[in-house]
Amino acid sequence: MKELQQLLKKFFGYSEFRPLQAEIIQHILQKKDALVLMPTGGGKSICYQLPAIYLPGITLVISPLIALMKDQVEGLIANGIPAASLNSMMSDSEQQQVKQLCIQGKIKLLYISPERVKAEADWFLPRLDISLIAIDEAHCVSHWGHDFRPEYTQLAILKERFSKVPVVALTATADKVTRTDIIEQLRLDNPQVFISSFDRPNLSLTVRRGLNKKEKIKSIVHFIRQHRDQSGIIYCMKRSDTEMLAEELSLFQIKATAYHAGLSPQKREQAQDDFIHDRVDVVCATVAFGMGIDKSNIRWVIHFNMPGSIENYYQEIGRAGRDGAKSDTLLFYSMSDLIVLRQFAEESGQVEINLEKLNRMQRYCETDICRRRILLSYFGEEVEKDCGNCDVCKNPPLRFDGSILVQKALSAVVRTQQQIGIEMLIHILRGAARAELTEKGYHLIKTYGAGRDLSYVEWKEYIYQMIQLGFLEIDYAHANRLKVTPLGTKVLYGKTTAQLTKYMPPEPEKKKTKASTGKKGFKAQPIRPIESESVDEVLWDALKQLRKQLADRESRPAYHIFTDDSLEDMVAQKPITLGDFNQIRGVGQIKLEKYGRVFVSLIRFVLKLPKLEG
Template identity: 40%
Template sequence: MAKNIVLTEELKKHFGFDTFKGNQEAIISSLLAGNDTFVLMPTGGGKSLCYQLPSLLMEGTAIVISPLIALMKNQVDAMRNFSEDDNVAHFLNSSLNKTAIDQVKSDIIAGKTKLLYVAPESLTKEENIEFLKTVPISFYAVDEAHCISEWGHDFRPEYRRIRPIINEISRRPVIALTATATPKVQHDIQKNLGMQDAAVFKSSFNRTNLYYEVRPKTANVDRDIIKFIKANPDKSGIIYCLSRKKVEELAEILKVNNIKALPYHAGMDGATRSANQDAFLLEKVDVIVATIAFGMGIDKPDVRFVIHYDIPKSLEGYYQETGRAGRDGGEGQCIAFYINKDLLKMEKFMQGKPLAEQEIGKQLLIETASYAESSICRRKSLLHYFGEEYNEDNCGNCDNCLNPKKQVEAKDELCAVIETVAALKEKFKSDQVIDVMLGNNTATVKSYNHDDLEVFGCLQGSDARTVNTVIRQAIIAGYLDRDIENFGLLKITAKGKAYYKKPTSFKIVEDNEFNEEEEEMVVKSGAACAVDPELYNILKDLRKKLAKRLELPPYVIFQDPSLEAMATTYPISIEELQNIPGVGAGKAKRYGEEFIKVIKTHVEENEIERPEDLRVRSVANKSKLKISIIQGIDRKIALDSLAESKGLEFGELLDEIEAIVYSGTKISIDYFLNEIMDEDRQLDIFEYFKESESDALEDAINELGSEYTEEEIRLMRIKFLSELGN
């Protein structure tokens, strides 16, 4: 008991806190007693204190192995703030020059430094190993320890070398800490660090103050984000994007819409990145748009929202990134935008990597898709992934619980799934199980003769989505298990076997649907998708009159999605009109005046207040690719050669050229058309588009018949739109 009182006194003396949080005290006692210690604690739970306080109380210097230079700087600054002496903490990494390194070593030798942060790469340098052999070391702390595991969301091969180096320097207690680890990752960490006998402290992963929501990622995602931020004024938030390019683009869009935002990614120079991070911490800006390079160890307690522009590659990454919201226990909104094709894109990026790595990556993506698409409690899904049971029926703080779907009885389907998994001898993943149950004669089904099994086609007439839902919810309920170590093979648990012998009611909620139709909806639904259907119809009538006067098909002037956007954001100047998707400067100047006049009158007559959050200003798209294509066409480079030089398929080049002419830029591809098509053929297609009510490719192919190729029709449509529309 006396020891506990002393620890509390030391906590107050060094850090100013009266009490420990959660397991902190027990963890610190374990380390002080010389035990290897494994700490699994969610972001915001106070992991850093678990090694910072012991370092001040023990003889020698504690070595903290940490993956990011920005994180080290942040931690060292924080530690120095608690102490009177700046020498109490240092870091050793590639950002230091020789003079600075000598100063660090001098302070350690003098016994002034209690905490030394090192990157794993620095730890492996021979000169550093030799130096550390001469230093009294209190213990080693391996921070962000999930980096050790290939199944962790941030795998770093150099983390695998930590144990041999520790053995070479001097054996002392090791404390490994992580905010995200599935049972598989935890086992990996302990095995690799040679600490299977460590005292394990696992805190609950349930962050009750965080609200989780997954939204469909439509073509209007930028506008949705701007609306959300403007509805939460002066609140700090982080937006995560997967690519550096998207980080730059989105930060720029937010800025032109009067949102104080800055970008952050590993491709920026160190000084700018550091300045942007500090601007966010010092609240000079409200929003940071970042890749996952941002946030590890960033101790900003009042981040009020974390938005995922792209769904992350793994649930561990998602959990850690959302964990940066509401660290003070206050509000934390976690919004992710999801469409299945994003995951397919990520799967493509894995091609070329070793097969084992591809398989791991695919399994992690399956878990992410399962979380995003499922209609059950988000909390239940997340906690189950981390090996923790959540027994509440409704958490009351996620989109699925606040908008529950009707439950459907699926007892027979679950029994059929269990029977099929057993018939496949628990040696296959869910996609094979689903194919067998639906009676799909795929190559894999045939090669294993699974079409001869009694269960083949047992759920014929059902659909893959429903069967997938049954499997996902059976895993959460504990009837099935996905064997992650064997790349996701489905296994039947003891509970599942008992259920099959004596089935009871098993109710499921249908999965949420996130498909590309959601994205196309914006393009196709016209008035239904416009905020102001009355104005949409007025604009359609105006377009019809103008088309008649100019003897053009209406779509040449503005396409439906452009009218829908006008009836939503109410542009009343040429400048604002140029920011409407599919308009551009050319079209705005050519046809814009009459449309602006009509919109202005409608706004005034109906006393419409144009809400700022809907007037989403876009950044002019100065895409280098589009500019270089226009330059290539100006220089009359054959389009097939142009595609090849840009590393594009011919169809992809036509996509780019279509985007150019649809936004109002005039180009001439006559030099290429005259090479590949005679005049009569060109005229036939040109006349078709002149008389047609639609520019749809499918309609043109049906009408013109098989004597014209799709490419010829597309090329002539480009010529037609450019000559008559721009």
């Protein structure tokens, strides 16, 4: 273990292993198969990258996306580890060069796509001294997984051809049935299953429901302004929404780009490259975006629409805060999304399981208990305390006797022969003068205008609660009309009461002070930190400027130089010697030699200390 810890510090810059990493690595070094479930940002990659360095020969890494391979390889090379990939975007000569280096034993990790495995299984792969096979994003092999890919099912050939080579399958999300399927599909030999905690305490969890498109855009603009100069992803269900959002955000001087499968490969690659290199702050994307992103300084993720399952949701929010620093997530939930997703589930080849996954996602959105506990429970992990970092914990619900409100709403539904949807119900209760309402004579019913004292947003929230509590249901087969349930009938006729949660409007956005937002970093030398009474703020701004300059000079993502987590540790520790700098999280031998002097010199300059000697 001492030797492994030395390698961990030398190449990755960490003095201690994260939970389960040491046990997994030792298991692999005993040449045993393993299935590793570890959340995004939990340190999965080190579980096979460190054994790859330690073991003789080469490690074969199966990865689903070219972008993911490229990012991983660049990160390894930046840390001084010889790595390469084989993919269809490379020329024949480039591929031959990589193959030759592998055969000569000059590459420690080779990244290859699942499609490529079969093509190379007869001639190229048998010529390699393979010591370990790692299958990343292993949930893709399972029909029960959230991102099934047929090409993954052929990977069982690896156990047939290389029966004595240990195989480690890794994924961030897999429920029990998916785990069993992964083991069977890959034909793993009596593997040990390692399940890390799925808790990501650095991620805040917030759900807002019932907002229309215009309201969501307004909310997103406020949110981004609260996260100025930070990278974030907005996930959308429709391709058209990604482009619409990117255009809308640009009107507010927010640097954003769209990404979806309908764009040309060149446009998709450009969007991804702009995001990775911080030329844009926001990418508005469908779920086609993200698996290939290893960007560690994504500070927030917004879901413009509700995802179809908790697995999808968890994987997507996991792309924020991979470096462990504080990050935020926001999910917009509406009945219209639920209706569309329900249709998708009913038209899928696995109706029952997809509907159940959707129902679990719906319950997460509608809950009034700690959201993190629901997420962890879904993955079989129980916790004793509320998290304190979700919207429910931060704003505990206040309950009141809402029987009269419920009776007003249910009475209006009954008096319209249960032929109306949510929007029309609200217009009736608020006494709106709308042509479609008066044409049907709804302005003449007794409950017309009975809820004028409440706003549109309040009524929408309380009707959602009535549906959630089982007083109303939506008839999806008949134009999404509202129906009063037997339980609702009891409330309507006073046979039982209804407890509702008081609607609390979101807090107004707080404007940051000039000192905390600062000026944008100058790209040109010299570095000019912001003016602030806080030394930490000045140092943070200066370090980010230096990192950006180095990244631009080397044509690599800024987080390949140092992650936000490393910069935060520099601000906290304020290293003024190379020895001090070597103790910073994420500073390995290569980065110490390459960047140590320039970063220490900058820190001494900000602290007004003499220049570093030598």
